[in-house]
Amino acid sequence: MSTDAGPEVAFEARGVSRSFGATRALDTVDFDLRSGEIHALVGENGAGKTTLAKITAGALRPDSGTLRLFGEPYDPRRRSDGSAAGVAHVRQQLSLVRGLTVAQNIELGRPRALGGTGWRPWPRAFNARAARAEVERLAAELDLAVPADELVDDLPLAVRQQAEILISLAWGARLLILDEPSSALGPLETDALVALCLRLRDEGTPIIYISHRLPELARLADRLTVLRQGKVVTAGRDVHDADLRRIAELMIGDITLLDVERPALAPGEVRLDADGLRVAAEHGPGLRDVSLRVRAGEIVGVVGVAGNGQDELAGVLTGQLRPDAGTVCVDETDVTGSPAAAVGAGVALLPEDRTAGLAADFSLAENLIARRVADPQFARLGVRLTKAVQRHARALAERFDVRPPEPALRAGSLSGGNQQKLMAAREMERDPAVLVAAGPTKGLDPHAGRAIRDRCFEAAGRGGAVVIISADLDEVAELAQRVVVLSGGRVTDRFGVEEMTSARLGAVMAGLAWDPAGEGLE
Amino acid sequence: MSTTAPDAAGMDHGAEALRADTPFERATIGLGTSLLAVVAALGLGAVILAGSGENPLTAYGAILVGSFGDWFAIGETLARAAPLAVVGVGAAVALRAGVITIGAQGQLIAGSLGALCAGFVLQDAPAVAAVPLAAVAGALFGMAWVLIPALLRAHLNVNEILSTLLFNEFAFLLLAYLLNNPLKEPKAITPKSEPLPDSVVLGDLVASTRLHAGVLAVVVIVALFALWTRSTMGYRYDLFGENPRLAHSLGIGGRRVVLNSLLISGALAGLAGWLQAAGLLQRLFVDIAEEIGFFGLVVAMLGGARPLGILAAALLVGALQAGGLHMQATEGIPASLSDVIQALILLGFAVRYAPQIAAIGRRAVRSLTDTFGAAAGWGRARGGAGGEA
Numbered sequence: 001m002s003t004d005a006g007p008e009v010a011f012e013a014r015g016v017s018r019s020f021g022a023t024r025a026l027d028t029v030d031f032d033l034r035s036g037e038i039h040a041l042v043g044e045n046g047a048g049k050t051t052l053a054k055i056t057a058g059a060l061r062p063d064s065g066t067l068r069l070f071g072e073p074y075d076p077r078r079r080s081d082g083s084a085a086g087v088a089h090v091r092q093q094l095s096l097v098r099g100l101t102v103a104q105n106i107e108l109g110r111p112r113a114l115g116g117t118g119w120r121p122w123p124r125a126f127n128a129r130a131a132r133a134e135v136e137r138l139a140a141e142l143d144l145a146v147p148a149d150e151l152v153d154d155l156p157l158a159v160r161q162q163a164e165i166l167i168s169l170a171w172g173a174r175l176l177i178l179d180e181p182s183s184a185l186g187p188l189e190t191d192a193l194v195a196l197c198l199r200l201r202d203e204g205t206p207i208i209y210i211s212h213r214l215p216e217l218a219r220l221a222d223r224l225t226v227l228r229q230g231k232v233v234t235a236g237r238d239v240h241d242a243d244l245r246r247i248a249e250l251m252i253g254d255i256t257l258l259d260v261e262r263p264a265l266a267p268g269e270v271r272l273d274a275d276g277l278r279v280a281a282e283h284g285p286g287l288r289d290v291s292l293r294v295r296a297g298e299i300v301g302v303v304g305v306a307g308n309g310q311d312e313l314a315g316v317l318t319g320q321l322r323p324d325a326g327t328v329c330v331d332e333t334d335v336t337g338s339p340a341a342a343v344g345a346g347v348a349l350l351p352e353d354r355t356a357g358l359a360a361d362f363s364l365a366e367n368l369i370a371r372r373v374a375d376p377q378f379a380r381l382g383v384r385l386t387k388a389v390q391r392h393a394r395a396l397a398e399r400f401d402v403r404p405p406e407p408a409l410r411a412g413s414l415s416g417g418n419q420q421k422l423m424a425a426r427e428m429e430r431d432p433a434v435l436v437a438a439g440p441t442k443g444l445d446p447h448a449g450r451a452i453r454d455r456c457f458e459a460a461g462r463g464g465a466v467v468i469i470s471a472d473l474d475e476v477a478e479l480a481q482r483v484v485v486l487s488g489g490r491v492t493d494r495f496g497v498e499e500m501t502s503a504r505l506g507a508v509m510a511g512l513a514w515d516p517a518g519e520g521l522e
Numbered sequence: 523m524s525t526t527a528p529d530a531a532g533m534d535h536g537a538e539a540l541r542a543d544t545p546f547e548r549a550t551i552g553l554g555t556s557l558l559a560v561v562a563a564l565g566l567g568a569v570i571l572a573g574s575g576e577n578p579l580t581a582y583g584a585i586l587v588g589s590f591g592d593w594f595a596i597g598e599t600l601a602r603a604a605p606l607a608v609v610g611v612g613a614a615v616a617l618r619a620g621v622i623t624i625g626a627q628g629q630l631i632a633g634s635l636g637a638l639c640a641g642f643v644l645q646d647a648p649a650v651a652a653v654p655l656a657a658v659a660g661a662l663f664g665m666a667w668v669l670i671p672a673l674l675r676a677h678l679n680v681n682e683i684l685s686t687l688l689f690n691e692f693a694f695l696l697l698a699y700l701l702n703n704p705l706k707e708p709k710a711i712t713p714k715s716e717p718l719p720d721s722v723v724l725g726d727l728v729a730s731t732r733l734h735a736g737v738l739a740v741v742v743i744v745a746l747f748a749l750w751t752r753s754t755m756g757y758r759y760d761l762f763g764e765n766p767r768l769a770h771s772l773g774i775g776g777r778r779v780v781l782n783s784l785l786i787s788g789a790l791a792g793l794a795g796w797l798q799a800a801g802l803l804q805r806l807f808v809d810i811a812e813e814i815g816f817f818g819l820v821v822a823m824l825g826g827a828r829p830l831g832i833l834a835a836a837l838l839v840g841a842l843q844a845g846g847l848h849m850q851a852t853e854g855i856p857a858s859l860s861d862v863i864q865a866l867i868l869l870g871f872a873v874r875y876a877p878q879i880a881a882i883g884r885r886a887v888r889s890l891t892d893t894f895g896a897a898a899g900w901g902r903a904r905g906g907a908g909g910e911a
Binding site for chain 1 (some may be wrong): 753761765773
């Protein structure tokens with residue numbers, strides 16, 4: 001490919017780096033988007049795709065590196081600079097304002113250069129008819145059924161997404177970034193999205209398309225760049241020539257099993273028996289006929305890209321979410337849909353979202369007795385024995401290495417690692433029958449991560465059935481003996497951790513069928 | 523403890539966490555802000571007073587004299603503080619559980635009607651039986667008045683702020699109707715009821731003041747509330763208010779918490795109505811509730827929803843009201859200006875206790891956003907749509 005006579009470049013990033021604390025989210029990344037192409041950006045969770053997208057859109061500034069947009073130097077300081085320059089970032093969490101119609105949304109936040117209100121010291125009348133006409137004209141041009149006058153709240157997700165793309169164009173977008181646009185869509189809606197993207201491309205709007213769904217990318221992308229741990233692994237590969245299996249493998253990287261010291265665990269009888277679980281979710285796939293059995297002393301890792309039913313699975317296994325069908329039994333006690341029964345049966349949960357698992361304004365001591373308030377050790381005649389609670393809290397905090405182990409301290413004032421240890425102390429104080437840990441070491445420093453990992457081993461070693469739900473494959477590789485792949489709300493593969501290879505995982509997680517013998521796809 | 527490694531995302535900042543939260547540090551910061559906020563409020567009030575041609579010093583002096591100047595003034599302060607504290611405790615139980623009720627006004631009216639009904643029924647009963655039964659009647663009437671909003675909130679997630687506010691209107695209109703028609707004292711010109719029979723009336727504690735024996739009930743109620751904050755059940759309600767998703771995951775049923783905390787707050791507002799009817803006024807007037815229901819919420823917030831805090835806040839508001847009235851009467855300062863000064867001083871204290879109020883306010887806001895917006899988590903973790911175990 002010659003450099004001079006090459007295709008016109010719409011956006012170019014050279015040597016872009018960006019760190020968050022000690023984490024290097026992007027490490028000297030080069031990326032280019034040509035005019036009139038759809039360029040797919042793929043990679044695992046945390047590979048740096050969204051960071052790159054945010055830098056492109058102006059929402060984040062790179063620590064180093066240069067950007068060019070349509071041949072001009074480009075140095076956006078905030079998101080509005082990006083949109084003024086014609087870059088629109090359609091995020092996973094759509095940004096339309098609820099409670100307003102599409103027509104009202106098109107007016108709200110329109111860049112001032114395009115006749116938007118922006119900030120003015122005096123109010124300006126909202127021209128409802130003009131806004132409606134604009135939505136209708138664009139909808140007709142793009143062949144979309146986006147109603148101008150309906151409340152955003154009442155529109156299906158797919159239509160909301162179309163509305164957001166339409167509004168970006170009305171606001172002068174010349175470059176679109178779509179971040180995981182299909183993750184919450186059904187097959188037909190995805191087809192419509194693919195058609196829309198191709199139409200936009202053909203009319204001259206280049207698109208950066210972030211996704212991990214390789215079959216979908218094969219249908220719409222022209223080129224593809226793979227990121228892994230902040231680095232470009234494959235740059236601008238032509239999608240039509242690429243071996244998607246190889247791409248999937250690249251996404252995952254090498255899985256190292258040997259470095260981890262794992263205790264020998266001997267699985268016993270079945271303690272957790274989840275059978276035929278179905279959950280219909282408002283967003284995402286929910287669960288579609290998932291069964292999972294975990295034995296005493298066994299650690300099962302549930303892997304998959306976030307948003308494929310993991311949250312629902314964690315909710316159902318701990319009784320918090322009542323499934324539409326199926327049962328969850330712990331030691332042959334039915335705990336389906338009953339958090340109280342689950343707690344009673346010894347189910348412990350480390351939720352992925354730590355704000356869900358701690359009372360931030362409560363003290364350490366108050367947090368630590370949450371499962372045992374009525375225990376005679378801590379309450380007499382229904383009144384808390386403050387001394388006993390404090391003593392217990394100090395001992396438990398020290399045992400689980402919560403720093404500082406001050407019972408009166410506000411839980412919210414602890415660091416992330418210590419909050420996680422505090423939660424572990426509460427949940428695993430007494431050997432749990434079942435431990436459901438979602439991303440238990442996510443965001444922790446190595447020391448705290450190791451402490452939590454050891455707690456998971458300990459829970460299994462004492463006869464607990466442990467389920468690790470995580471999008472972090474290294475975490476699962478370190479902890480689990482068995483692996484279950486969750487994709488689109490279904491279990492698409494099961495194997496022992498020793499059979500966990502990048503190729504196999506990459507393929508199943510990206511939605512390709514795994515056929516070890518075959519060479520071809522699907 | 524010092525961290526040797528460079529700052530990483532999840533590094534242990536134990537030492538820092540400790541430093542920011544020691545009681546000593548809190549006290550030091552607290553003292554500074556308290557003086558500053560209250561002095562600023564008084565200063566601003568002085569500017570407004572001076573601007574209206576009043577002497578700020580004599581005005582503030584009148585507030586002090588009117589609230590603590592003599593036995594009568596102290597009696598006024600305590601008699602005003604009593605229903606405020608009772609309503610405040612009720613509001614605090616709800617606030618701690620993440621429920622905001624502003625229906626105390628209506629529940630108080632219902633409670634005073636309950637006390638009146640008990641009085642009619644128990645005219646000839648001995649006071650030993652009649653007084654407590656009238657109190658119970660007040661509490662039950664108050665509870666009944668919140669029952670429908672509570673059920674609507676617990677089962678249909680109907681916002682309790684709106685429904686309790688509307689029920690205030692119903693209560694006020696009902697009382698106005700009753701006092702103009704069936705309950706009206708025949709010879710009276712203004713609408714008011716017959717005096718409550720002696721059997722249910724609370725005697726005076728101190729002669730020639732309006733301080734009645736019902737104030738003693740306040741002490742009991744605040745003590746019970748102190749026990750509530752340390753009880754197993756109170757813990758569960760607090761936990762639900764603090765983190766509904768965690769509470770749900772531990773099997774604490776949101777519906778029950780929401781329903782019961784509203785009923786408790788209703789009962790206490792009803793008791794405040796009993797205090798007004800059987801203690802202070804000894805009959806029913808159209809404005810028997812004054813603004814006690816709303817100021818009770820102020821007291822609960824200002825007191826950080828804690829027992830002693832509520833007691834102190836109720837005394838503060840009671841003193842400001844008694845003193846404000848005295849200021850109007852002796853200095854001829856208009857009522858509206860007096861209200862502004864009272865509000866400014868309260869605002870000063872609100873700034874002073876901002877951290878304590880913020881903690882309870884966060885719970886209230888969480889409950890608000892949940893009622894109006896999409897619920898976090900499963901959408902079932904809240905009392906509204908919630909799965910009871």
